[in-house]
């Protein structure tokens with residue numbers, strides 16, 4: 001048997017860790033280089049005043065047993081079935097003195113909406129049918145289509161056909177356009193607020209639909225729990241992570257990627273390199289702008305067609321009893337007097353209560369978060385402001401104060417019972433993960449956008465693969481997971497290998 005080939009993986013986010021685990025399982029010798037002192041990337045929990053701030057998982061797709069995604073979560077040992085908490089709703093939106101809860105039970109949603117607007121009955125029934133149809137659409141997430149056999153491709157095609165018409169229709173519609181089909185101003189409003197940002201109707205209903213079919217939830221222990229388990233799985237499979245190891249550039253000789261150079265000048269060689277981080281950063285910094293990629297570049301250039309979502313992430317602690325007495329659902333949105341965050345103005349607050357997990361409750365106080373959507377222009381605003389660190393801190397404090405004030409105006413019983421813990425801005429995500437424009441998800445799937453399923457290769461560089469949420473719209477941790485697996489499958493294809501060596505054989509060669 002040949003000596004196992006070596007793969008260097010850049011980034012210990014979900015995608016990099018996934019490549020590491022599948023790489024080890026398939027007999028490669030892998031090493032991950034991560035710039036931060038801790039793993040996780042955007043999927044991260046940090047602490048303020050002893051309270052955890054979960055910076056990622058609001059919604060984890062792939063919790064349903066028997067699905068491809070769930071199998072992949074199992075392969076990387078991200079969680080056990082018992083760790084998943086499922087809610088009976090996808091949040092509540094309060095508008096015009098009405099509270100609409102997005103129930104996972106669509107019959108219940110239908111009943112509530114018809115009560116509000118009987119004249120919209122036909123359209124409401126159309127909406128719930130559409131959600132089911134979209135959910136029945138089985139996207140292949142376990143393997144890139146470019147390496148599927150003809151039989152697998154045919155199977156995928158057959159499974160996609162019944163939902164294809166709904167898919168094509170809903171991807172070309174904004175939520176605002178669809179909302180116009182309803183008469184009730186309440187329903188019109190909620191349809192535009194289910195998911196923040198500029199996603200098309202398909203993405204919005206897909207996200208809500210995962211809750212309705214029981215394929216989504218949250219995980220006990222939050223983002224760090226998943227990451228800790230994946231790191232342990234990687235270690236048990238024989239992988240090695242180097243922290244505080246920032247990669248400065250890719251080492252390329254005669255069009256072949258042969259390794260990496262770290263910021264301290266050391267060079268590490270490998271047979272393959274997987275860059276599991278922001279693709280724009282890979283192109284401009286790691287490849288020093290010497291290689292082009294049309295798929296990524298055209299999206300970066302057209303910010304209106306492909307806006308990059310980010311957020312101001314404001315976290316508070318509130319008195320547990322006072323908050324629970326309000327009787328709100330886990331996610332609760334209400335309208336308010338306008339306030340400014342970044343370059344944009346908002347008249348909506350979306351609160352999230354973490355009391356479903358005891359880890360977020362301490363000394364009678366509960367962690368509560370408000371996520372305010374940001375776009376490219378907001379990022380540029382914060383970036384400019386950051387040049388003056390004092391001004392930047394003041395502005396963050398102002399945004400937090402304004403949010404707090406509106407929460408108290410809405411819920412006066414919380415006065416003197418709510419305290420700021422932390423504010424993260426798009427610049428935080430850029431600093432921490434090299435995320436282009438501070439984006440926490442890749443290009444939004446707008447009604448004008450075309451779906452990105454990158455082939456993972458950069459033209460002109462052999463043995464380099466890119467992965468991560470930036471290669472696979474609409475993004476989020478499930479797509480980071482899939483793309484991490486895809487990189488290994490692509491390498492296996494190049495190696496003309498489809499087997500798995502035993503652990504004993506691996507250990508012999510890895511020494």
Ligand SMILES: Cc1cc2nc3c(=O)[nH]c(=O)nc-3n(C[C@H](O)[C@H](O)[C@H](O)COP(=O)(O)OP(=O)(O)OC[C@H]3O[C@@H](n4cnc5c(N)ncnc54)[C@H](O)[C@@H]3O)c2cc1C
Nearest residue numbers: 011013014015035041042058059247440468469476477480
């Ligand atoms: C506030 C917030 C809420 C979110 N909510 C959800 C949610 O509810 N559900 C969901 O599915 N997704 C959610 N996401 C998105 C999710 O976190 C990301 O899609 C996912 O974590 C991306 O993983 P990744 O591995 O592709 O990239 P990243 O997490 O960005 O990983 C890249 C890694 O590479 C490292 N790196 C960068 N540059 C270098 C370098 N030069 N050298 C070495 N290492 C480097 C980074 O430090 C990082 O660790 C949320 C994100 C945020 C910020």
